Amino acid sequence: MSELALKPVRTRILTDKDNIVDIIVKYAQHDVGPDDVVTVAESVVAITQGRITRPEDLKVSFLARILCRFIPQEGSLSSCYGMQSAMDTEGQWRIFFAMIIGMLAKIVGKNGVFYQMAGGQTALVDDVTGTMPPFDKCLVYGPHDPNGVAEEIKRRLGCYGAAVADVNDLKRAAVLGVSAGLDAKELAHILIDNPFGNASQRTPIVIIKNYAKAEEVAKGQA
Amino acid sequence: MEFLMMLVILVVVVAIAVWLYIAKQGDAEFEFIVGQRTDFILDDVTEKTATFSCKVPFINKGSQGGTIMDAYPRHLLPYEQYDGVEVSSRMELSTAPRTDNYFEAVIIPQGTGGTVVITVKFTAKEGGIQEALGQMAELTVDMAIDIVYQIVARSLWYIHKKRMVMTCDEIMRAMQTKGAAQLEDL
Numbered sequence: 001m002s003e004l005a006l007k008p009v010r011t012r013i014l015t016d017k018d019n020i021v022d023i024i025v026k027y028a029q030h031d032v033g034p035d036d037v038v039t040v041a042e043s044v045v046a047i048t049q050g051r052i053t054r055p056e057d058l059k060v061s062f063l064a065r066i067l068c069r070f071i072p073q074e075g076s077l078s079s080c081y082g083m084q085s086a087m088d089t090e091g092q093w094r095i096f097f098a099m100i101i102g103m104l105a106k107i108v109g110k111n112g113v114f115y116q117m118a119g120g121q122t123a124l125v126d127d128v129t130g131t132m133p134p135f136d137k138c139l140v141y142g143p144h145d146p147n148g149v150a151e152e153i154k155r156r157l158g159c160y161g162a163a164v165a166d167v168n169d170l171k172r173a174a175v176l177g178v179s180a181g182l183d184a185k186e187l188a189h190i191l192i193d194n195p196f197g198n199a200s201q202r203t204p205i206v207i208i209k210n211y212a213k214a215e216e217v218a219k220g221q222a
Numbered sequence: 223m224e225f226l227m228m229l230v231i232l233v234v235v236v237a238i239a240v241w242l243y244i245a246k247q248g249d250a251e252f253e254f255i256v257g258q259r260t261d262f263i264l265d266d267v268t269e270k271t272a273t274f275s276c277k278v279p280f281i282n283k284g285s286q287g288g289t290i291m292d293a294y295p296r297h298l299l300p301y302e303q304y305d306g307v308e309v310s311s312r313m314e315l316s317t318a319p320r321t322d323n324y325f326e327a328v329i330i331p332q333g334t335g336g337t338v339v340i341t342v343k344f345t346a347k348e349g350g351i352q353e354a355l356g357q358m359a360e361l362t363v364d365m366a367i368d369i370v371y372q373i374v375a376r377s378l379w380y381i382h383k384k385r386m387v388m389t390c391d392e393i394m395r396a397m398q399t400k401g402a403a404q405l406e407d408l
Contacts, residue, residue, distance in 0.1 A: 081374065
């Protein structure tokens with residue numbers, strides 16, 4: 001048997017009192033084999049790292065109040081709190097200059113320059129409502145050291161590899177961190193249909209079964 | 223000197239342009255339309271308790287989407303006014319019923335809205351609920367309920383209140399209609 005299969009794993013609600021690796025060991029270890037890759041949702045990793053804040057706790061700068069107005073309202077930075085949290089992680093002047101250059105780039109028809117220049121955390125901030133209760137009233141930053149988290153998961157579970165992924169229902173998947181030897185783009189492609197489900201399904205862990213064998217077969221065919 | 227003057231003028235022009243852009247963009251603006259709420263109906267009655275509910279529509283009539291971060295009903299029945307019942311209340315979206323009195327933050331795009339369900343439970347402090355609410359009606363005690371809601375949109379978060387009144391006549395009417403059969407059984 002060498003077919004890939006995705007197995008979501010249900011957990012309880014995780015908080016900053018939890019260690020994500022301990023949780024994966026507790027809920028998923030019995031399903032994980034040496035050929036499998038364990039993936040975990042980035043927002044849950046961030047929550048367990050305490051990388052959350054409430055709008056009420058943020059001191060919003062004048063610049064954040066202005067710049068958020070230039071983000072389309074579907075974006076997490078479109079509220080002054082989302083913008084301020086990005087500024088707090090990446091620096092307000094970096095965000096400011098990225099915005100100016102992004103606007104100029106847009107005029108000449110090039111999109112996405114702002115997010116390229118504004119730093120990795122900028123695209124990872126989840127505004128309020130981005131996660132399930134009780135964190136629906138919080139902003140969630142991107143996770144810290146996703147590669148390190150992936151390596152630690154692999155070491156503790158003895159699996160083929162591990163990854164931290166940001167996937168949503170809009171067919172957008174990005175792998176933020178992987179253990180050594182894994183191809184982030186390939187994993188993102190496998191996870192594109194969002195096997196993590198929505199937040200209320202409480203399945204922040206997805207095991208990619210038989211990954212190593214499938215990879216071997218694919219290489220043999222190539 | 224001329225260069226400095228040009229710079230100042232440029233800054234002023236950009237500031238005015240940004241201000242006009244923001245003014246034109248606007249923001250979310252929420253309204254709980256208590257004038258269009260349904261009458262309270264009796265959901266459940268026991269010897270000691272009576273539970274009523276009503277539906278209140280709301281709308282985001284602004285030009286931007288906004289988030290209702292939190293919302294809850296604040297009932298106001300001081301003992302100086304009437305001391306025969308204890309009151310508890312809760313609020314939830316009609317599309318996302320819950321039993322835990324937790325309001326899950328929800329994004330409401332501009333020009334759209336929804337409906338909340340407000341549930342009010344009276345518990346008689348002494349004797350039966352029928353007598354307690356009957357006495358409340360005799361004293362013509364109406365109960366104000368503030369819908370308290372916290373909004374996050376483009377600008378800083380804020381909390382607003384919208385007042386509605388649960389009248390004693392309405393309570394009696396609800397008791398007499400749907401609850402009549404149940405009350406007879408008690």
